[in-house]
Amino acid sequence: MRILLVGEYSRLHNSLKEGLQKLGHKVIIVSSGDDFKNFESDLSVKATFFSSFWFTRKLRNGLRRFFKFDFEKIERAIRFYLILPKLKGFDHVQLINSDALELNPTISLFFYKKLFSQNKKFSLLVCGDETPVIEYLLKNEMKHSILSPYLNDSSLKNQYNFSLKYVQSNYKKVFNWLKENVNSIIVSDLDYKIPMEKMNYKVNFIPNPINTDKINFSELKINEKVIIFLGINRLSFIKKGIHFFEETLKIIEEKYDDKVEIIITENIPYQQYISLYNKAHIILDQVYAYDQGYNALEAMAKGKVVFTGAEQEFVDYYKLTERVAINALPDVNELVKELSFLIENPQEIIRIGKNARDFIEKEHNYVKIAEKYLEVWEN
Known part of the structure; x- marks a missing residue:
């Protein structure tokens, strides 16, 4: 199979790629590398102009304050648009999140429609913040969750902008389109399985892949400290x-x-x-x-x-x-x-x-x- 993995937040997609390659499949990862973490990608959409130099970062921050818009997202969008013609003919495409491209939701949806029109099957991976997950956590029915500090102190709202964006109408629109157009929704651990099922979603639970060939075990030795x-x-x-x-x-x-x-x-x-x-x-x-x-x-x-x-x-x-x-x-x-x-x-x-x-x-x-x-x- 030819497989396209879109987005990377934790090295999950890289480890999955290594497992798929072991099984004889051809795999391509498209991502921004997730900011300072710099995860590997075969095709990068990292906004290098607006993030690589101190003066361009200052320019980006100034433009964002003046125009109320993140120009780093525009650069990522341009880079994805330029590689989009290469992203066709894959047997399966998996998005790591409904915001896998880290763009304005309207632009993300435009690109997803293009991407889906030129490939075969699709899946959405839920391995972090996602619309139904945040919707459920806001009900405050779990013993604790990542939203606990905010639910206990609403003054922290600005610290939760990234999580709370998923319940905004434009992000919900993207998720709702994806849920209707992907062949499967996969969750990576119980922190997402539980909320998704509580929100009446049928999901496939597959634990995170860890490359146990690359990561060597060394029995701990404790000397003085x-x-x-x-x-x-x-x-x-x-x-x-x-x-x-x-x-x-x-x-x-x-x-x-x-x-x-x-x-x-x-x-x-x-x-x-x-x-x-x-x-x-x-x-x-x-x-x-x-x-x-x-x-x-x-x-x-x-x-x-x-x-x-x-x-x-x-x-x-x-x-x-x-x-x-x-x-x-x-x-x-x-x-x-x-x-x-x-x-x-x-x-x-x-x-x-x-x-x-x-x-x-x-x-x-x-x-x-x-x-x-x-x-x-x-x-």
């Missing part, structure tokens, strides 16, 4: 509950000054991020989640102990009898308690790290996951 890593992305700072981790680390540093080393980074490219967290034993990922996102899964594949979503729904779905990750709650006292236990019982860090790798190999192997995608696409 337990190394804890926190990677901060300011764009998702509130949604991931990072301030809970920051407060926790202050307490842990004071309590275990001679037993821990703490590494904190902020808004760095993906490859640099990975190289810095490789020496860590414990990764602090996010609170508010029920299941693991992509960064957490890659860390688990390396045998790290990850503080992330691992709610009872997750344990029940996978029928787990051993801990493969630490369920991180939006509660500093609980986080301190969990970290303290691990620091004082380093053999538990090693045991959970092994469990994490075993879990990834069983449930997230990229070739097995690629086979599941093919099954959904073909049937």
Whole structure:
């Protein structure tokens, strides 16, 4: 099959591509690389003019304030328009999101109609914010979610512009068109499966693909200090509950000054991020989640102990009898308690790290996951 994957937010599509290629398929990724993360793309629509130089970034910000429009989106639109003639004759096209092109919704819909007219079958992947997901989370019926801070404090609305845009009429129009024109909707973890099903959508649940051939497992060795890593992305700072981790680390540093080393980074490219967290034993990922996102899964594949979503729904779905990750709650006292236990019982860090790798190999192997995608696409 010839397969086109549109958009990239977490390296999900790159890992899926590698699995599909292992199975003998030809795969092309079109994306912007997701800003500072710079994920790989075969055909890039990255707005290089408005993002590469300090003076063009200043120009972009000035034009946005004056015209109330993001000129980086215009550049992306032009770049996609220029490559659109190449994007034809594919057996399957998958969008990573209804805003996979990161454009004005009207322009995105125009391009989707063109793209769909020149290819065969289509799927929409829900692996992040999406119209029905946000609609359900706004009902505030879940124990917690990425919207919890906003639902508890409406003054944070500006911090949630990215998420809340999906319930605006123009974005909803795009999603509604896609749901009527794709052959399948796929969700990547329980944080999206639960809301989509609550909103009465029939979805195909396929866990995130992790390239276990590329990511080597190394059994954790703890010598003098337990190394804890926190990677901060300011764009998702509130949604991931990072301030809970920051407060926790202050307490842990004071309590275990001679037993821990703490590494904190902020808004760095993906490859640099990975190289810095490789020496860590414990990764602090996010609170508010029920299941693991992509960064957490890659860390688990390396045998790290990850503080992330691992709610009872997750344990029940996978029928787990051993801990493969630490369920991180939006509660500093609980986080301190969990970290303290691990620091004082380093053999538990090693045991959970092994469990994490075993879990990834069983449930997230990229070739097995690629086979599941093919099954959904073909049937």
